Amino acid sequence: MARVLATGSGVVLDLIRTGRARTRTDLIEHLGWSRITLARRLDELLDASIIVSAGQLDSRGGRPPEEFVVNKDAGLLLSFDIGRSHTRLGLTDLASTVLIEDEADIGFQDGPTEIFEWAPQVVDYMLAKIGRRRADIHGVGVGVPGPVDALTGRLAAPQPDERWQGLALPDLVKHHFPVVCAMDRDVNIMAVAESRLGWPEYHDLVILKVGLGVSCALVLDGRIYRGSRGGAGDLSHPLRTAGEPRTLEAEASGAMIRRALVAKGHRIRTSADIVSLAASGNTDALHLLATAGRTIGDAIVGIVAMLNPEAVVVGGNLAEADRPFLSEVRAAILGGVPDFARTGLVVEPARLGGKAGVIGASLIAQDALFEPDRISHLTRSKR
Amino acid sequence: MARVLATGSGVVLDLIRTGRARTRTDLIEHLGWSRITLARRLDELLDASIIVSAGQLDSRGGRPPEEFVVNKDAGLLLSFDIGRSHTRLGLTDLASTVLIEDEADIGFQDGPTEIFEWAPQVVDYMLAKIGRRRADIHGVGVGVPGPVDALTGRLAAPQPDERWQGLALPDLVKHHFPVVCAMDRDVNIMAVAESRLGWPEYHDLVILKVGLGVSCALVLDGRIYRGSRGGAGDLSHPLRTAGEPRTLEAEASGAMIRRALVAKGHRIRTSADIVSLAASGNTDALHLLATAGRTIGDAIVGIVAMLNPEAVVVGGNLAEADRPFLSEVRAAILGGVPDFARTGLVVEPARLGGKAGVIGASLIAQDALFEPDRISHLTRSKR
DNA sequence: TGACTTTTGTATATCTATATATAAAAGTGA
DNA sequence: TCACTTTTATATATAGATATACAAAAGTCA
Known part of the structure; x- marks a missing residue:
């Protein structure tokens, strides 16, 4: 019974944040909606401060079009790029630009308990350094070095290490950071970043x-x-x-x-x-x-x-x-x-070099946070 | 400007013919539309004789649901399964059930001219045998033994035989049978049939x-x-x-x-x-x-x-x-x-054995013929 | 400067889809 | 038979999207 919001603001935001369409004209072209409907959805997103105007683009012979982008400073995304023996953490803005990074020689081989005793401290340290707080974190993305069951969010069998076997990592993450959490295999996360931003x-x-x-x-x-x-x-x-x-x-x-x-x-x-x-x-x-x-x-x-x-x-x-x-x-x-x-x-x-993991984890967190139906319902209920 | 008909009859037909939903309740469930909207779209399809009722299914404790299927007898589809040295032709109904087949040791190696001098004769012979006419053919599907450029419909390079090099086969087909024509590599066509009907x-x-x-x-x-x-x-x-x-x-x-x-x-x-x-x-x-x-x-x-x-x-x-x-x-x-x-x-x-090629070619012809936007516009303009 | 283009806003009438209510049809099961 | 279920139909009111028309904003180009 999941009602499909055919003209919800969520799909508008999706086009804007992925860069497929960022001006009114482009959005109308992509969506096939009327100008009035689009204007309403943009107003909803602007009212909710989810997007902001990025000024005007170059004119193409007439009035220059206005460009919209996500309000990237409205919150933070937290990235985990967990490797076998090495882990990178990062905080990004909502457009997945890395604000601060940290890393250490701790990883999958050390087990989940150890990682999640260490990580929150580093996060707090990074937050302090950029003058933000935990409450600013709106979503978490995690990359792990092995197959993940996309449906359940559990690590797929067989894990070489039984401490990770069948672990529902998102639940563990939510215990420390109670926000939306997305997770995938590390190389898939790198692939997301490379294919979307690099290629x-x-x-x-x-x-x-x-x-x-x-x-x-x-x-x-x-x-x-x-x-x-x-x-x-x-x-x-x-x-x-x-x-x-x-x-x-x-x-x-x-x-x-x-x-x-x-x-x-x-x-x-x-x-x-x-x-x-x-x-x-x-x-x-x-x-x-x-x-x-x-x-x-x-x-x-x-x-x-x-x-x-x-x-x-x-x-x-x-x-x-x-x-x-x-x-x-x-x-x-x-x-x-x-x-x-x-x-x-x-x-x-x-093309993104060593940052691909952190950026990719941020991107899947972004996807989860800005999931079209969530956004559509969010802006609807605000009215 | 391609207007997206969010509630067009085309998507309804698509669910029906692919078997994903064939009753009103199932269709509503899949589409997320209101009952009234769906009823209207079904009426359009019924009025246009594109679908027909297939009677009632078993009751699940109340009034039994009515099942809808494509009006498979409203026309024919023509299938070409062109091999290197052997070709099968088939006529199917609009649900891709094979009505009659023929084959001969003629193929890619003999060149396009030879094939398209031979094929129309066989088609006319098959039509006569089942008591139909060329005008009953609503779509053509073609399988060829090599890569096809899906965008242009041309045979992709390099062809071993220069007579086929860059040939726009759909144009050649349309010369004999002026209806919608779809084309793909033979093994892809077999894959369509096997994956949709077999697996x-x-x-x-x-x-x-x-x-x-x-x-x-x-x-x-x-x-x-x-x-x-x-x-x-x-x-x-x-x-x-x-x-x-x-x-x-x-x-x-x-x-x-x-x-x-x-x-x-x-x-x-x-x-x-x-x-x-x-x-x-x-x-x-x-x-x-x-x-x-x-x-x-x-x-x-x-x-x-x-x-x-x-x-x-x-x-x-x-x-x-x-x-x-x-x-x-x-x-x-x-x-x-x-x-x-x-x-x-x-x-x-x-699972479909030797018929997979002919059935698959018929399926892609069906896809082209029943393309959602085409159907939506068709039923709209009829009102 | 002035004609032109593209972009954006606003208001009204119209069209379309939905919600809601009521009822009928057509079965099951006690 | 009777109470119940599921499916389907219909009518009316409401909400939402679109078309249309008009106008203004903000640039380009001669």
């Missing part, structure tokens, strides 16, 4: 995240594809190599490179250390990065050929090593894909 | 079509995924085998089996001949089918692991050979996919 002109992307682990997300027809049980993008099937089958993680991840470098006496803790070592010209690191790049590229050639995306976007710390890592990934993919799929295909580093 | 309970499918050639389609989130330039499902990238790289077509298609059997002195023309020979117990055929099955299964393990579908559906003539062909495909996939993707996954033969 808005593209609709079909293969996203790779290569740090200590290797993971993958798919943006198909402009939307994150998750598969039947949230398992899409899984890279854990055995590689087709000579000798006994091994997974990509074992064969070509940052973790594997770290092991090899540590064995040679280098001091490596994070994937960023690997990139630094390579940048200093260390031949061991350079060689290992090149080999890993080629292995990863080879491993996803089949997917790229099959899905015919417009771009393969490589993020994560290792992607910072353009050469030799990324260049080898690129060479392997472009060299292995048939002509048809290669035409127009680019293999590029993530 | 309506599933949303994510990998569809394989194995005859003389091997091709693949993807149904993701319930929709055909085509890739950035219609190239999704391409299987032409080199296999990762020992020795020099070869494509799946060269390694494990019906064409390859035919070559091998012909070399051994068997008389094989079509992929159906291969299956017959195997059914008669011929060990050469059985062995070749088993090997091909395993090779194909191995080749798509990566895709299946990556996309996490609910089913892999295998169609085309070779799929008729459950054993040893299909069983080997199944064994290779289920054996190669990691635990997470294997859970709940089935590898099954196409």
Whole structure:
């Protein structure tokens, strides 16, 4: 019985905040409503201070159009980008611009209890630094390093760590921050940020995240594809190599490179250390990065050929090593894909760099907060 | 300016013909409209004879609900399932039930001119046999063995045969049958039929079509995924085998089996001949089918692991050979996919068998004919 | 400056969808 | 048979969206 509000203010806000339409004329064009109806919905959003005018755009021969944007300063969004051993926290405005960030070597491997004892303190510290309070936080977005059941918000099985098994993380978050909370796999969150802000002109992307682990997300027809049980993008099937089958993680991840470098006496803790070592010209690191790049590229050639995306976007710390890592990934993919799929295909580093996780988490929090039906009902009841 | 008719009769018809809702109560539930509005739209469709009552369903404790269906006898749809060397034609009613079919060993390799000199004669013959006329044909659906640019309706490059290069096939069809015409790649059309009629309970499918050639389609989130330039499902990238790289077509298609059997002195023309020979117990055929099955299964393990579908559906003539062909495909996939993707996954033969092409072509013709906006405007202008 | 364009606002009449109430139709089950 | 349910129809009043017309604002361009 969910009444569909065909002309609710929520869809107007959705067009404005995603940038698909920001002037009256564009909004009318997109929505097919009458000018009067749109004006009413805009008034509702303006009255509720959800949007504000951003001034006038350049004239196109007549009166210049007025641009509307979300009232980004009306509140904050809180981002968690939880990695295996490293976590980033961020506070953004309602347009997902990062205001302040913090990070620490704590992560999934330390368990939920530890993380959620540590995180609220950091949040309070960050809030103090920008002169805001907890009550200013309107939504939370969380990225976790593993599949998530989108329906229930629980972590999908199997978790390598039983402390996380079947955990309803949003409930845990709400205990500390009682606002709307959205959650997804870390690489999916990176994909949201990259596809919406980094590559808005593209609709079909293969996203790779290569740090200590290797993971993958798919943006198909402009939307994150998750598969039947949230398992899409899984890279854990055995590689087709000579000798006994091994997974990509074992064969070509940052973790594997770290092991090899540590064995040679280098001091490596994070994937960023690997990139630094390579940048200093260390031949061991350079060689290992090149080999890993080629292995990863080879491993996803089949997917790229099959899905015919417009771009393969490589993020994560290792992607910072353009050469030799990324260049080898690129060479392997472009060299292995048939002509048809290669035409127009680019293999590029993530455009948002290391901030993609925090920004993506903020974006899904934004989506949850500004969900069209919620907004429509909100502005209706205010009248 | 495309005015969106939020409460047009087109969306009502769409729910009815796709079977998502066929009673007043169900339609109201799906649409969120008031009872009165829905009644008006139903009256419009009934007045225009686009739908008819199908009588009453069983009571659920009160007055039994009335069921509505498309007036399937109001016209015909014409289906082309053009293969490389073999083509099927079919006439269906407006609900895509096949009324009559015909086929011949003529196909893509013979060129467009030849096909469209031959086809109209067969159509007239079929029409005569069921006592209908050309004017009864309301829409045409065409399947072709190669990528199609969905926007322009042209065959996507590169075509192996220059007679088809960049050809606007719908224009050619309209010259003979001046009605709405829809067109897609053959395996996509099979996928439409299988996913909508064969596997309506599933949303994510990998569809394989194995005859003389091997091709693949993807149904993701319930929709055909085509890739950035219609190239999704391409299987032409080199296999990762020992020795020099070869494509799946060269390694494990019906064409390859035919070559091998012909070399051994068997008389094989079509992929159906291969299956017959195997059914008669011929060990050469059985062995070749088993090997091909395993090779194909191995080749798509990566895709299946990556996309996490609910089913892999295998169609085309070779799929008729459950054993040893299909069983080997199944064994290779289920054996190669990691635990997470294997859970709940089935590898099954196409449920519509050889009719999938003709039915699928009819379905996309139906989609074009009953496109919501067209219908809405149609019933409006009639008042 | 003055003619023109595009954008925006406002008021009125009209159209459309909905809510509400009442009732009838057509079944089930005691 | 009778009370009950679900489904369907109809009428009236109300709410909401649109069309239309007119006007003003704010720019461009000759």
